[in-house]
Amino acid sequence: MLRLEGVTAGYGHTVILEGVDLSLPPGGLLAVLGRNGVGKSTLMKTIVGQTRLRQGEIRFGSEAVSGLPSYRRSRMGIGYVPQTRDVFPSLTVEENLRIAARPGKWTIERVFELFPNLAARRGNKGTEISGGEQQMLSIGRALMGNPSLLLLDEPMEGLAPVIVEQLLESFRMLRQDGDLAIILVEQYVNLALDFSPTTIVLDRGRVVFSGESERLRRDQSLMADLLGAGGQSKAKH
Numbered sequence: 001m002l003r004l005e006g007v008t009a010g011y012g013h014t015v016i017l018e019g020v021d022l023s024l025p026p027g028g029l030l031a032v033l034g035r036n037g038v039g040k041s042t043l044m045k046t047i048v049g050q051t052r053l054r055q056g057e058i059r060f061g062s063e064a065v066s067g068l069p070s071y072r073r074s075r076m077g078i079g080y081v082p083q084t085r086d087v088f089p090s091l092t093v094e095e096n097l098r099i100a101a102r103p104g105k106w107t108i109e110r111v112f113e114l115f116p117n118l119a120a121r122r123g124n125k126g127t128e129i130s131g132g133e134q135q136m137l138s139i140g141r142a143l144m145g146n147p148s149l150l151l152l153d154e155p156m157e158g159l160a161p162v163i164v165e166q167l168l169e170s171f172r173m174l175r176q177d178g179d180l181a182i183i184l185v186e187q188y189v190n191l192a193l194d195f196s197p198t199t200i201v202l203d204r205g206r207v208v209f210s211g212e213s214e215r216l217r218r219d220q221s222l223m224a225d226l227l228g229a230g231g232q233s234k235a236k237h
């Protein structure tokens, strides 16, 4: 469903990603790990078309999407939840969801089933809900577009443990759904390894590990090598 081959990309003259290969089958899961600033968000932005692609190819389904603008990729079924939480502050929860709607199985009712907190806040503006609820709304908006691939960029960042637990539960429900492929960028290593059977680790814009999450989890010294002290401390989560 998604294939990157030799992708080199960055911003303006700056190259951040170098020779990245990855592939994900329909309904597949992938965790993306790496220290701060190694290019995880840049990888997500490159998949959705928000960086400058210098070399390589990105295919989604049967099409090469490398030359397509973001909105075309989104219409083709790539849903993106950026680290910055993509909600319109002056619109209500319900309006935020409605304007993101495209035909398919995801409806407002279904999003409210996934995130009951949002149902209770349907009339509140984007500014009148908590950070955790904004994250749920941002994910809900991506789902309303009825994607076949969902990119989640550090969705747990800065959220209280109780909200992290709620989000995790919703991700498990999405995973059970089966036909939605998900790429999860995470700083919480164990949480990501639990979520996805396959993982890649980035370091300075290159893929330095690609394989079974379990293999990484079992090899603590490899994990320390690839993710460093920061990864280790967050591995406790």
Ligand SMILES: Nc1ncnc2c1ncn2[C@@H]1O[C@H](COP(=O)(O)OP(=O)(O)OP(=O)(O)O)[C@@H](O)[C@H]1O
Pocket (backbone or CB within 6 Å): 011, 014, 016, 034, 035, 036, 037, 038, 039, 040, 041, 042, 043
């Ligand atoms: N819009 C931009 N223009 C220029 N450089 C950028 C831009 N966005 C990110 N960078 C640089 O690209 C590099 C990779 O950043 P990126 O945000 O992809 O890393 P990350 O692995 O997601 O980090 P974090 O875990 O801290 O979110 C960093 O050196 C960053 O300064």
